[in-house]
Amino acid sequence: MSNYRCARIVANMSLLTLRNVCKEVGHRMLLSDVNFSLERGEMIGLQGLNGSGKTTLLRVMAGLSRPTQGTIEVLGQPITASVRKTIGVVFQESMLYGDLTVRENLLYYAKLYHLTNPQDHVDLWLEKVHLSLDADEITKTLSKGMRQRVSIARALLPKPQILLLDEPFDGLDARHTLLAESWFDGLVNEGSGVIFVSHDENQVIKLATRRVTIDGGYLLQGGLT
Amino acid sequence: MYLRSLWVLTSKDLAVEFRTKTLFVSAVTFAFLLLVLLGFSVSGWSMYEVHSLPSVLWVLIFIAGYLGLNRQDDKERWDGALLGALMAPMDRSVIFYARVLSNTLFMLLVELVLVPMFMLVLRQSVPQVPMLFILATLLCTLSFMALGTFLTSVASASNLREIVVPILLFPLAIPLFLAVQTITQAVWYASGLGLLTAWWAVLGGYAVLFLVLPGLLFEILVEV
Amino acid sequence: MVLAQVRKGLLAILFAAMVVSQYLDFIWSPPEAQMGDTVRILYYHVASATDAFLAFGITAIASIVFLIKKNVFWDRLAAASAEIGLVFTTLVLVSGSIWGEAVWNVWWTWDPTLTSTLILWFLYVGYLLLRVSIANRDRSARVSAVFGIIAAIDLPIIHESVTWWRGIHPSVITATGFNMPPSMVLTLLFSIAVFIFFYLFLLCMVTLLQQDKDALDDLREQVRKKLHQLQNERG
Numbered sequence: 001m002s003n004y005r006c007a008r009i010v011a012n013m014s015l016l017t018l019r020n021v022c023k024e025v026g027h028r029m030l031l032s033d034v035n036f037s038l039e040r041g042e043m044i045g046l047q048g049l050n051g052s053g054k055t056t057l058l059r060v061m062a063g064l065s066r067p068t069q070g071t072i073e074v075l076g077q078p079i080t081a082s083v084r085k086t087i088g089v090v091f092q093e094s095m096l097y098g099d100l101t102v103r104e105n106l107l108y109y110a111k112l113y114h115l116t117n118p119q120d121h122v123d124l125w126l127e128k129v130h131l132s133l134d135a136d137e138i139t140k141t142l143s144k145g146m147r148q149r150v151s152i153a154r155a156l157l158p159k160p161q162i163l164l165l166d167e168p169f170d171g172l173d174a175r176h177t178l179l180a181e182s183w184f185d186g187l188v189n190e191g192s193g194v195i196f197v198s199h200d201e202n203q204v205i206k207l208a209t210r211r212v213t214i215d216g217g218y219l220l221q222g223g224l225t
Numbered sequence: 226m227y228l229r230s231l232w233v234l235t236s237k238d239l240a241v242e243f244r245t246k247t248l249f250v251s252a253v254t255f256a257f258l259l260l261v262l263l264g265f266s267v268s269g270w271s272m273y274e275v276h277s278l279p280s281v282l283w284v285l286i287f288i289a290g291y292l293g294l295n296r297q298d299d300k301e302r303w304d305g306a307l308l309g310a311l312m313a314p315m316d317r318s319v320i321f322y323a324r325v326l327s328n329t330l331f332m333l334l335v336e337l338v339l340v341p342m343f344m345l346v347l348r349q350s351v352p353q354v355p356m357l358f359i360l361a362t363l364l365c366t367l368s369f370m371a372l373g374t375f376l377t378s379v380a381s382a383s384n385l386r387e388i389v390v391p392i393l394l395f396p397l398a399i400p401l402f403l404a405v406q407t408i409t410q411a412v413w414y415a416s417g418l419g420l421l422t423a424w425w426a427v428l429g430g431y432a433v434l435f436l437v438l439p440g441l442l443f444e445i446l447v448e449v
Numbered sequence: 450m451v452l453a454q455v456r457k458g459l460l461a462i463l464f465a466a467m468v469v470s471q472y473l474d475f476i477w478s479p480p481e482a483q484m485g486d487t488v489r490i491l492y493y494h495v496a497s498a499t500d501a502f503l504a505f506g507i508t509a510i511a512s513i514v515f516l517i518k519k520n521v522f523w524d525r526l527a528a529a530s531a532e533i534g535l536v537f538t539t540l541v542l543v544s545g546s547i548w549g550e551a552v553w554n555v556w557w558t559w560d561p562t563l564t565s566t567l568i569l570w571f572l573y574v575g576y577l578l579l580r581v582s583i584a585n586r587d588r589s590a591r592v593s594a595v596f597g598i599i600a601a602i603d604l605p606i607i608h609e610s611v612t613w614w615r616g617i618h619p620s621v622i623t624a625t626g627f628n629m630p631p632s633m634v635l636t637l638l639f640s641i642a643v644f645i646f647f648y649l650f651l652l653c654m655v656t657l658l659q660q661d662k663d664a665l666d667d668l669r670e671q672v673r674k675k676l677h678q679l680q681n682e683r684g
Contacts, residue, residue, distance in 0.1 A: 026586035027666040064311060066448050068587075085314035093305025095312075099241045111233040112313040114226070138244075140303075147304075154309070216674065379596055382589075385582040392578060393596065396571040397603050400610035407614065423613050427606070434602070442595050445516070448588075 013076045014039055015162050015193040016061060021070035023056055023217075030056040031067070032217040038162065038193040043184065045208030046197045053217045054197050055092070058164045061195070062089050074162065085113055088160025090168045094151040098140035102131055102150050105139055106157065113158035125153040128183075129176070145171040152180055156187070163187060165196035169203065181207060230315040234323030235330075241300055242331060248296040252335045256289040257342060264346045275348060279413040280406035282343050287369065287402065289339065290332050291391060294373045297328060298381070311447060318440040320447070321374065325436070328370040336362060353415035361412065361428065365405040368431035372398055375439035378446045404428050456654075463643075463650055470643045478636040487551040490544050492637055496644035497540040498566070503648060504534025505569065508576070509601030512594035521663070522656075524590040527597055528580060529655035533648060535573040541566050561612040568607050572600045 016038040023031040030053050038044060048054045059065040061072065063079035074083045089095075096105045103122060110118035126132045129149040139147065148171045155163065163184065169177045184194050184207070198204055204211060213220045242248055263285075267275060301307040310320050340362075343349065352358040373394055380389040404427035411417045474492045481488035507530040515523035545563050550556050557563075576596055583589035 024587070026584075027663070027670040029670075062312060064308060064448070081314050081316050083314075084312060087312065089312060091305065091308070093308060095305045095309030097237070097241055097300065097306050098303045099245045099300065100237070104237075104240060108233065108237050109309065109313075112230065112310070112315070114229070114314070216677065375599075376596075379592055380579060382585060382592065383579055383582040384584065385578060389575065389578050389582060392571060392575040396568045396575065396607075397600065399568055400603075400606050403610050403614045423610075427610055430606070438599065438602075445591055445595060448591075 014073075015075060017071075017073045017076075018061070019071045019073075021060060021067045021072065023053075023060055023065065024068040029217050031060065034070070034217075034219045036212070036219055036221075038195060040161075040191045040193055041188055041209075043188050043194045043196070043207055043209045045204035045211040046195055046214065047204065047211060048197075048214035052214045054214055055166060057214060057219075058089070058091070058166050058195070058197070061162075062087055062091075062164055085158060086161040087164065088155040088158065088162070089164045089166075090148075090151050090155045091164075091166045092170075094139075094147050095154065096139045096147065096150060098138070100139060101136045102126070102139055102142070103135040105150065106153060109154050110157055115158060121157055125157055128179075129153045143171075145173060145176070148172055149176060152183070156183060159187075159192075161192045163192060163194040163196075165194065167197055167199070169198065169200070227316065227319060230313070230319045231323050231326070234310065234319060235326045238297070238323065238327035239330070242327070248293045248331050249334060251296060252289040252293045252332075253338050255292055256285045256335070256339050259285050259288065260339075260342060260346050267347065276414070277410070278347050279349060279352075280410045281347075282340070282409060283365075283402060283406045285339065285343070286332075286336060286366075287395070287398065289335055290366075290369055290373060291394060293331055293335065294328065294370070294377050295387075295390070297324065297331075298377050298386075307447075317447060318443045321378065321439055321443045322436075324374045325367070325371045328374055329367050332366045332370055333363070336366065349413075352409075352413045354412040354418065357412040357418070358409065361405055361408045364428040364432055365401060368401055368428060368435060369398060371432065371435040371439065372401070375435055378439070378443065381446075400427050401431050404431075452657075459650055463646060466643045466646060470640050473636040473639055478633050479630065481633070487548065488633070490548045490551070492640040494541060494544040494548060495637060496640040497537045497544060499641050500537040500644050500648040501534050501541050501566070501569065503645065504530045504537060504652075505573075505601065505604070507652070508534065508597050512597035512601075515590065515594045516598075521590070522660075524594065525656050525659040525663075526652070527594065528577075529652055529659060531573055531576050531580075531597070532655060533651045535570070535577060537644075537648070538566060538570045538573055542570060559615065561608065561615050564611045564615075565604070565608040568611075569604065572604070576600065 014037040016036075018034050018036040021031055021034040021036075022029065034057065046054055046057070056065065060067050063072070063074075063084060072079060074086060077083050079087075097108070100108070103126065106122040106125060107118055110121050115121050123132075126135050129152065131146065131149060131153075134142070134146065139150065142150070148168075152168060155165075165184070168180060168184075172180060184196070188194055188209075196207070198207075263281065267278065307320075311317060344351065373390075376393045376397070377390055380386050380393060383389045404424040407424050408421055408428070411421055470492075474489055478489070478492075480486050508527045511523045511527035511530065514520075515527060542563075545566070546556050549558055549563075576593060579596060580589055580593045583592060
């Protein structure tokens, strides 16, 4: 009985909830009283001008930056080590080691996330992002777009339930943009939630189930697109 | 789980270093150049004066060690590599311990090259109590690297890192330096070994202090 | 307004106390039998040293409280104390050096206390450099607090080890103890008291100054935001 109820609660629980989150750095209020939740199966387009607080918001959501006030809950829990494995990010930084090969980088992340058979996971993703042939190249030597593909593979390797994307299609060619879109869609269909920042209005219209605009640290919730 | 993450991070550092060898090469080259300069300035010294040189070895090692720390830090910064580790599902103190471990291993390798060169260039005999010398070297390297890794994280957000890290590191490392140079001098000529208890305590105490405290404080330091 | 009144009052008392202190230091107290007038440096030297160590202690305590309470006040206090502490530590070193030249005929000696003070000076410089070179105010506060605590924990170890080190290499120069007549003791104690008062006064002022600076920055930020808003409305 109690197990059944627990399961129900988890199923209904938001993936990510922000309550009255403020982030103040120095004298700048980067986020003011942000209330927000991400549900399963949502793909939220986050929009805003330069310096409006998009990146800060994503960093706070990822647990990289602690809010000055307010709470963040991931699956109803505060962000701790064990909760972090459900969060995947593609940020402006690729988070890769320049001196390691593509394969070594992915293997490193697969192991950090304690995946079983890390080698297989890595091979699979190398295939998916069309980098099998370049797997043993040093990451530093890759082009921006290739590095972005590795970064996406790195984020998707552990099958995150929450995916935070900061301009994920930056530098990708048309073919790989479509591919990446389909992977994100796939995750959403399996019950994950995605928040993505994009400056491309058409892409937001095409992908987002809901859009949210941030302006001067204030979140303006939009409707369905 | 903790140990596995520790090993994943450490082996990654080792892989990076074995690929590039920048840390090893820069530390050894720099220390060797210093050694040669030192060789010039002591060439006219009497045998008696040359006897007090073993303690100078640690000036070289400290400077080389600082250089190595700097290199290591640069690699973590390239395209946000450190952020990836911060996002990983593990206690963040693992990152600190893994760095200390890999830095210590690198530095021991550097010392393995440097100490024989030191004996050769400055006409030094082999230490008379080698086991104690090795023990002191291990302890001092571990403590210095723990302290250095910690202070590198402390200063990581500073835009004057190149000057802030040494100015934080060297004053705090003075007890370590005094301890290891006194011990080295004593074990090299096997004299006054009984008077060293306090210095061994400093070496051990530093290792404990700077392995425990930063582990507790690391989370505070790395949050953006 | 009240604050300005209080400040004026305190400043007047401080000034009077300092005048008295100068009189005691230079005129009233007798010259020492062996060192003569040189001994007068001592009143400054010891008093500055008291302030320097007091300031360092306050920085450490304020750092701990800041990490627990997260209240900016404690960060301001820690920073202010360190700034003042650096000034007094510099005074200790300079007066110590002059003393050394006059009494021992050397500008610098590796006397344990003097050496520890030099290291303390470096720690202060490092602390302040670290603080100003981190752009993110919160991070700067957090990181400096951590360093402030670590440095305070390490300082006794540094002092002990420097003392042992001198113990093993017997120093040529040992501090010659001398018996001070009561008049000198009184002058010294009075100097110390005035210096502590001076330190506390400065601490309040610098902390308040920092608070005003922060308030000004806040205001500036609000104006910036308002202007942006207006621009957006017009655009």
